[in-house]
Structure formats: C-alpha cells, structure tokens
Amino acid sequence: MLLHFLTLAPFIAALLMVAASGRDSKSAFRLAVVFGSIFAAASIGLLLRGASITEPMEWFFVPGANITVYYALASHGFSMWLVFVSCLVSLAALVAGRDSFEGNYRNFAIGVFALLGAMNGMFLAADAVLFFFFFEAMVFPAAMLIASYGGAERKKAAIRFAIYTLVGSAPLLMGLWYLMTLAESSAPFELITIMLSLPESTRNLLLVCFALAFLVKSPIFPFHGWQAKTYAEAPAPVSAILTGAMSKAGIYGFLFWGLPLLSSDSLTSIFIWLGLITAVYGALMALRATDAKNLLAFSSMGHLGLAMAGLFVLSETSTPAVLVLLVAHALSASALFILIGAAERFAGSRDLGKMGGFVKSSPVFGFLFGFAGIVAVAVPGTAGFVGEFLVLLSLWNAGPLPALIAGICIVLSAAYMLRLIAAVIFGKPAAVRGETKISAAEVIAVLPMLLLAIYFGVRPAPIIDALAYRESPESVFEETDSAADEAEENENVQ
C-alpha cells in the first residue's frame, strides 16, 4: 500500500494542486507543504518497514510479442533510501521555493509533484516497462519546470536537457524491448535470467545500449554536455531536485540493469575508469568555473563519477559505499543549490565575481553556506566522509591507482569547495541588490538536511543496514553471477 501511495499519490497531489487557487500562492504553498510532508513521512515509513513488494497487477498486454506488462512495485534497501531522498529533497525544494515563484507557486508545485511521482515510480518499479515509463516520465516535468521558471536561457536549456536525455534513453528502450521479446515477459527477474544466458557479444551490445541511457542521465563523461547549463538555468529548488534525486537514476539503473550484463573484468574496469575520469574532469572543471551554479553542477558530476567508479568495483563494501555516498551527496548538494539560489538573489547574478561578503550582510546565510560547504567537503563526521572512505576502500580493491586518483579528487573537491565558500560568503561585501536576508523558508528547508548529513556521518548504520536485507541487489548478482559461471562451465563441458 505504501508503495502504491508513494508512486501514485504525488500525481494525485499534482492534480489536487490544479484545483487550488493559482492566485493565492500562500494557500497553494500550505497545501503543497502538507502534501510534501505526507510523502516524506510515508518514505520514512517505507524505511522503517524495510523491503516489501506489491501484488502485480496487469497493466496492458502486448499482442504481437505475447508480453503482459505488469504494474508491480518493490522496495529494497537501495531503492527505499533513494525514495526517501527524493521525497526529502522535493519537500525541501517546495519549502525553499516559497518566495521564488511569485504568483506561480501552484504550477511549480504541480511540476515538483509530477517529478516526485515519476522518480518514486522509477526507483520502485518492479517491471521493465514500468521502469522505463517512469525513467522517461521524469524528463517532462523537469523540463517544464526549467523552461517555465529558469534563468535567461531557460528554454534552450530545457529543450537541450529533454532531447539529450530522451535520445540517450532510446537505446535503453531498444535493449529492454529486445530482452522482453526474448523472455516474453517484462519481469526483471526473468529478463536478468535471459540476459545471463545470452552470448557475450550480445550482452556487451545490450550493455552499451543500457549504459548510454544511464551515462547520460547521471551524467558521466563524455555525455555530460547538458548538465552544467541545465543545472545553472534551472531555478535553484529545481536544481536541488535534479542533482539530489534525479541524477541518482543513472547510478540506480546501472546497479539494476547494468551490473548483471557485465561479462568481463576489462568491461568492469572501463566503467571504473569512466567514473574516475568523470570525477577528475568534474573537479577540474569546477576549479575553473566562474558561475556558481556551474561549479556546483560540475561538483555533482564529480561525485557521481566517484559513485559510479565505486559501484563497478563489485566488492563487499561497494554497494553500501555507493548508497551512503549518494545519500550524502543528495543532502549536501541540494542544500548548496538552495543556498546558492539565495546568493543569486542577493547578488542578482550567478557570477562568482559579483558575490562575496554575504556572511556580513546575512550571518545566518553565511553559517548555513559554510556549513553546507564543509559537509560537501566530506569532513569526517559527515555522511560524505563515510561514503568517500568506503568508496576509497572499494577502489583500493581495484588497485592502488584508482584509489589514489579518487583520493586526489577528494583533495580537489576541497580546493573548489573552499574557493566557492571564499567567493560567496567571505571577502569584501559585494554590492547587494534587493534583499539581504535569507528567508525563513530557506533556512527550514536546508537546516534539517545538513543535520541529517551530520547524523548519518556519525551513525551511518540505518543506511548500511538497509542493504543487509535479503533483497540486497549485490547478493542477487552474486548468486546470478555464480549461476552464470556454472552455466558457462556446463557449456564448456558439453
């Protein structure tokens, strides 16, 4: 029931918001926050309940291929935490956006709820078609939000974002369709079984198809072209959702559809190196960025690259490592985007050169921004440290060089983050335009996320233990991998 609620209720909420008055943004805000809180509470309920699954319901039947597509949902350690993160970040965005969308708050909330429903559906889907449906469905509300409320080049950014990600997922669709016709089913388990029985060349081809979609979505070098512009042009609360929750879709996709297709170590190391290159590239670009939001976009890219590198190590620690890293990144990056939105309001520009000294004009903002920055630097005691440490530990299994490169990225991340902090809150006060104070809504949106980052940094057990359930994807893969090995051996014998 909870799974259905988390997937469908956001869409209903979006519809109900339509009924709310468009003019009175205060009442719309109240309604949206009530809905958002309910979803956040439901996602906490999901965490408490642990892994669960719904009774599959027949959705539609594909006559030609003899496939019945089901509406089936399942939660497990990885997905329930990502659902929690999406609900939390969406709520934060709804709260933080109170004053940013004069008069149009209602439409903003509609977009956010539609996006939330799609994200939850994507994370919870237990059917290939359903997964793909939601995977695509995320793009539209996000693109609409960017196109309607973004910066000067918002339309271009939105179209580029939509087209890029849609084109990127076309191969995914083809790959899934091919598998479905083979398996005559769209249930993930059967698809994975079929995958494992395929010859290596086919698996590699499928892997490329799937990887394209997920690489674009994360994004991973060299498919990140859309990201910087999109994150920069999107309004700050939307950027927070994009980086905090939606960017996790790529990693999640790899975990579920990519890993079982891996057939050789060389492929694995290609993905590890792609992740590492992304991490280095993101960090170096962030060092040079002059646009505050661009800097954060590249920083996100770097972190996700690190997460992907860690994921493909396939060691005992890698899945918990990546999950902790993703949750930590969601908390700190979303907080930073929301705060940079406030800074943009103060300075009237995203240009780092036009910011500065905001700790003087708004000490509370300075505190929060510095706090969020330090959380993003992953000082021990924050969730980011646990994630990065475990990822380093996993990468060490892949060899000293990957671990060293990841370590250098961690040093570089300190360099660009401190540069951002120095440029935004320290130094001579910049000419402040308009208001100088951070709004209470923004404080309320950001502070809990930062405190959570500290909490999980000291006690990551809730996240790590969630993966100890039997639904752990890793164990599934280990079993299936060994089954595949056996199958291969049998073939060899024959």
Next chain:
Amino acid sequence: MNTIPLWFIPLFPLFGAIVLGVISLVSSSSEEGAPEGITGTLAVLFPFLSFISTAVFAWNMPAEGFRETLGSWIDTGWFSINFGFLFDGLSRTMLLFVTGIGSLITLYSVGYMHRDRGFVRFFSYINLFLFSMIVLVLSDSLPFTFLGWEGVGLCSYLLIGFWNADQKNVAAANKAFIVNRVGDLGFLLGMLVLVSIGGSALLSYPELLSLFAGADLSAMVRENIQWFSLAGFLIFFGCTGKSAQIPLLTWLPDAMAGPTPVSALIHAATMVTSGVYLLARLSGMFAVLPDVLFVIALVGLATAFWAAVAGLFQNDIKKLLAYSTISQLGFMFMAVGVAAFDVAIFHVFTHAFFKAALFLGAGAVIHSLSGEQDMRRMGGLLKKLPLTALVLIFGWLAIIGFPGFAGFWSKDLILERLYASAPVTGPVFYGVALLTAIITAVYMTRFVILTLFGKYRGSAETEAHIHESPASMMIPMLILTVGSAFAGFLWAGLIPGADLFKNWLAPVVGAAQAMALEGMHGPHLSPWIFALLGTLAAFLGIFAAWKLFMRPVPQTKEDTVPRGFGGDWTFFFDKLHYYCVLVPVRVLAWICDKAVNPFVMLIQWFIGGIAEILGEGVRSIQARKIRVQVGLSFAGIILVLALAVFCGGI
C-alpha cells in the same frame, strides 16, 4: 573508581562549541552582540571542566590505562570500526597539557578578543577545536583519530580565516586546509593499506600494536613487512602535513594570519604536534620499520635546519615564531626517527609551554602596539612592558636551551639520542642538529634584541598607547612562563631520579623503543659532554647574534616579506609547490576546459541539431498552462511507448 565516563572529556568542549555557536548565531543580527562577560565565562568554563576531568582520570589511572567503546561507527559486515577511547600513559600526558594549555589560552583570548564583533564565534571555534584535539588524542583507532585530525584542520581553517572580510586571510586559511588535505590523503591511503593487510581490526591501535609485541615478529608481519612500510610512509606523509614538515610545510607561516592566541594554541602548542603524537602512538609499528624511521629522521633534520635558517630572515614577529615552530617540530621528528619516542613527546611537552609563552607574549606586544607586527618598528620594550618582556625572555632562554630551562633538557636528550643512534650517521645527524641549535640561538636572540632592546622605533602615536595587558591575559602568560622555566625538570637527564615523564610514557612506548634500540649500536658518551656542548651552542648563538644585531636598525617603510636570498630561501617550498603541483593542475584544468570540452560539445551539437528541429514545435505549445503541458507530456510518452511496443511486436 571512576564515576564519570571517558567521553565526558571531549563532551564538555563539544557542548561549549554548540552552545556558543547558537548564541553567536542568535545574536548575529544585533548591533552589540552577546555580552562578553557571560559568553567569555562559558568559553573558559568548558575547556577547564575538561581539564579537571582529565586530571581526575590521570590521577586514578591504572598502569594499563582505560579503554572504553562507545558504539559502532561504520559496520558493513567485514569492515567494522567503533567509536572508542583509550586513556593510557601517552594520551594522559598529551591530554593534560592540551586541555591545560587550552584552558589558559582560552582565558588569554577573552582579553585578547575583547570588543571583537566575532567574540562568541571565536570561542565556539576554539571549543570545537579542543573537542577535535581531544578526540584525536583520546581515540583508540586510526579512523576516529582521523575524525579529530580533520576536525582540528577544519577549526584551524576557520580560525586562520577568522577575520574573513580580508581575502588574504581567507586565502591563507584555504591554503592551510588544502595542504593539510594532501597530507590527509596519505593518512587515508595508509589506513587502506592496513585494512588490506589484515582487515579493519588493524585500524584499532591495541590490535595493530599487538602484532608487533613480543620479542619475535610473527610470520604474518614478516610476510607483509613491505606493506607495513608503505603504510608507515603514507601515515608519515600525513604527519608532514599536520606537523608542517618537508614537503608540506608552506601553510604554517601563512597560518599566522589568524588571531595570535590561535597561533599559540593551534599552530604551536597542540595541533601541529599531533603528527609527533601519531608516530609515537604507532611506535610499535615504526620500531620494526628502520627504513621509514631513517626517512623520518632525515626529513626532521632537513626541516629543522631549513626553518632555522629561514627564521634568520624574518621581520614579522609571528612569522619568525612560525619558522621556529617548524624547526622545533623538526627536532621532534628527528627524535622519532631515531626511535626516541618518549623524548619526542617530552619535547612536544616542553615546547608547548615555551612556544605558547612566546606566542602569547608576542600577542601581548602586538596588542599593545595597536597591531604592529614588524619587529623593525619595535624595540626598547624591556622598559615599557617589563612583565611581557619577562615572559619573552623566559621563552627565549627555554627555546635556545639555556641550562636549566625547559628546552635545555628536552633538546639535550634529543641530541644525545641522535648521537647514539648509529655509528656513522648518528654523529653526522648530531653535528647538523647542533648547528641548527646554534642557528636557533642566533635567530631567537635577534628576536629578543629587536623587540626588547635598543630604542623604540615605532611611531609616537602608538608609543603613547603602549600598556601592559589585562590580568586575563597576564595570568596565563605568567603560568606558561613558569612552565617554560621548570617543565624540564620532569625529566632532567643529568639529575638522577628526575625522570617522572619517562616513566609515564614507558608503558606505551618503552617496549617499542627497546626493540628499536636493539638494532642501533651507536657510540656512547657521557651525558655531561652533550650538556656542555649544548650549552656552548646556546652561548655561541647568543654571542653571534649580539655581535651581529646589537646595532641601530634603520627605519623602513617596506613590508615584512623577506627579499633577495632570504626570500628565495623562505619561499623555496612555495615555489616548488607552485611549479610542481599548482601549475600542472591548472594546465590540466585548462586542457579540460578548452580542449576536451569542445569535443564534448561536438556530441552536443548533433543532439542540438535535433533539438533545433523539434524546438520549433515545442515552442509553439509552450503555453503558460503547466497542467496542459504535463498532461500532454504524459500522453506523448505513452504514445511513444505504444508505438515502440507496436512496431517491435510486429
């Protein structure tokens, strides 16, 4: 026996940091800020409570110490680490002076930071620093120590950049944090190496060191000895960052941008010595790694010599003390390098007193001269500030190793152990270290001459305002002065029976030291000869400085940055970092931005072509009505899906 748990010790300053932080935030919008009386009292109270509880524990400690596990931190099944505390001979010694000197300097700061708008914020950071430092020292595992390790680095960053309206201070703070991060990477990788040798259990000190206990090394250790060496090198690299040794020492002189009490507490007495502490904590492991020890000794020697020479060229009072700190840390590393762990910690202990006294004295001078830091515009303060001058003179006598003062005893022991460490290299090391001691005496005497003797060379305006510091600053200074004079008698090598300090540390480092010394067969001489030579070095240095610098100082308007050869020498490592690290990183970043990015944009361009074509269509339905759009988009996706399904089905 013990009524309070160990975690109370770090809890007090943590609580203080949070309370003061909240007060600072809440009062940030008011013009006046929170009342200094109450907040100042709170700021001193928490460190002091922590000191008292440390003292209680120290008093009641059984020989083997206490160990206390708070709970699990990270547990992924095969990788598991706990929050745990270990209170033994080593952490007792460190904690006593960390919390003790910490409380004194906090008290001093109440006077020093009077009327600063960030008064409360400052003390919140100081309390947070003490929390981190206590965790660093008290932890029973490497990862938890690392929490404190990066925590002190963070506080150092916050406090160096405390006056953050000036980007110069912020740049110094960033530099400190980033250079330390580079070192921390070594620490992190060192931990990973240990985990790969024997799992996460090896990250806990007692488990790790138990591998090396006993006369013979286990087969497991012998098989993995090169991996242990690698871990040792990496962890030592981490220590060079925090303790400002070659090659990561450039941040410490810049760190003087922070308020002077910060320089005294963090950048002289406590944080920068944590590298020495960590090496002593792992003494059991390092004792079986002679190659690593040799490198440590070399690095310590080179750093001590380089920084002492750099000290000769400094005109800024705080920069001079910073280089002298680096040099003294080099002495401590030398001691570690010849497996004299107890002596190294003893020098940490005495240095904490006399360097804190010197820094606080310098702070008092700067305070009374309205912020003047250039020694060429000081002079003649012996008569104007007699009490402060007394503090400086005692600190000076201690650091140059004047017989009887704290530094004399600890430096003497280091020199003695250096000489005895090996047949050939031992006397060579000793010779260079003795030369460094002479240079130390020269530049420190120059410091005293420039500040206290001669005529006052500053402006008449500042001269009128010269005043002794208030009691809250004077009392801590005087206590530290007493310490600089007498702290050495806790382990006075020449006096039979005066080796209390050695006995305190023996349960922790004694076995390792004995093991390491077995392999060292250097020549032995009577301790009196070393004492004599050490004393001669001090007098020679004083004499040389007196001849060289006891003359009128020309008036100057230039800034304090050393020029010419002095500048080249001082900034050698800055330049090295610039050309070997910064430039390559910038070039790489430039390549990414200017060369790789266009390639990425090429991919984009293809997609963009489609976007252009479809864009027209999208723009026409770009109605204001989101509802319609959302509905349309869902319809669209279902259409696409249905099409795909339909086509594929056929």
